[in-house]
Amino acid sequence: MNFGTLYRKSAFTDNPKGGNPAGVWVGETLPSGDVMQRIAAEVGYSETAFMAPTTGYYRTVRYYSPEMEVTFCGHATIAAGIVLGETEGDGKYQLTTAAGEVSVIVQNEGGVREAALTSVEPKYTGASDVLINEVLSALGWQPSDLDGSIPPARAYAGAWHLVLAVNDQNRLAKLNYDFERLKTIMLREGLTTLQLVWRESADVFHSRNPFPVGGVVEDPATGAAAAALGGYLREAELITVPATILIRQGEAMGRPSRLTVEIPATGGIVVKGTAVPIETE
Template sequence: MTSGTLYRLSAFTTTPQGGNPAGVWVGEVLPEPETMQRIAAEVGFSETAFVAPTVGYDRTIRYYSPEAEVSFCGHATIATGVVLGENNGEGTYQLATSVGIVPVSVCQRDGNYEASLTSVEPRYTPAPSTLVNEALSALGWTQDDLDGSIPPARAYAGAWHLVLAVAKEQRLAELNYDFETLKALMLRDGLTTLQLVWRESATVFHSRNPFPVGGIVEDPATGAGAAALGGYLRGAELMTAPTTILIRQGEAMGRPSQLIVDIPVSGGIVVTGKAIRI
């Protein structure tokens, strides 16, 4: 069996009680897929990242939820960046994901390591009305709940997400969905999470992310979804780049998370956060 070291961290927070927990496994070579899947299930967090080798700035990384491999995971990438910083020092690590190279810049700030990932090139498509209607039905929402200024979209920055923006904060606060129905819909459409957002101001968003395809009811911090949202806002010209937005997530779950999203004029979206050992 391939040997490695397993770390447990919470990303997008500076306290173990906040953020999104992730496993980070580091070894000389990646385990077999079935072994990575078993480890991820045993860890039980929404994702575990597997990284090899143990030295150098060029690494290979794969991501597994308790139920399946995931093409890209932002919070586990931030957690990985912090582990690499703690073990190997500051710098920019080039992570070869299954969807492309994701640079992760790691530095120390205020006594904690901070990591900034740059996503692969984002893209989006308007969400088909049938997909939106089925998702709204599973959520127990209606078209009247949506914010017309941010139309529903399928957005990608390493993984696909359905972006649904609501007009009122209270609608986002009440999340009680049909797990199996939404899971089947998402599997059929190739979605990793739903990026459910409410825009508090021009630069502050609140987000909740159902993740039934990973066997998780809700993700407390979704870096891949944050990058996808940033790419969609820029691509659809709903925001003028360059700009920076803050996404607040996990608060309704008691695991507050803060995701800083830098949206450049072109290229990948930059998502920044800290992570702490748990």
């Protein structure tokens, strides 16, 4: 039997009551898909990362939500990076994911261990009017709620997300959507989350991320969507690069999260954060 060790971390926060909880399972070999799915459902967090082998700088990682496997998960990668730093030491780790190669640099700054992932090459496409209108209807939003300076787009940095930017913070603060309807649309379109954002300033964004395809109403911190947003802003020339932006997420849920996104002129997008242990009864 393949026994492993399960760690529970909350990512993108220094407070276990904030951030996004993630499971990190580490074993010598990965379990079967059915077993990983069962473990992820039992853990109950939006994602659990499964990582093998137990030693070395090269690892294979797979990510499971309670209902399905996802190609890439940022907050579980940050949590895995912190686990690697604590158990193996700081340094650069190379992760082979279903989306491709992702590097994670783990270092200790002033007594705080931080992980920085570099995503696969990002890309984006426009979103059809049909898709936009369907999603707006499921959200209970109007086209007039959208910020025309950041057009709707499908964005990718390991998983696909639909980016919708709003022109008013109050619109983002009020999120009450049709779960099953939105889930059906997202499954059909191959979307992992919605990246709903309000741009406070040139380098500060507020974000909310519905995740019904994973059986989760909302993610309090979504590193994959943060990387996808950074890639979209660069590729669509909506930001001057290189740049660093801060994404504030999870506040409306009472789980405040801070995601630092570094957008280089070329290549993968860098998402930084820390993670802290979650105590279980």
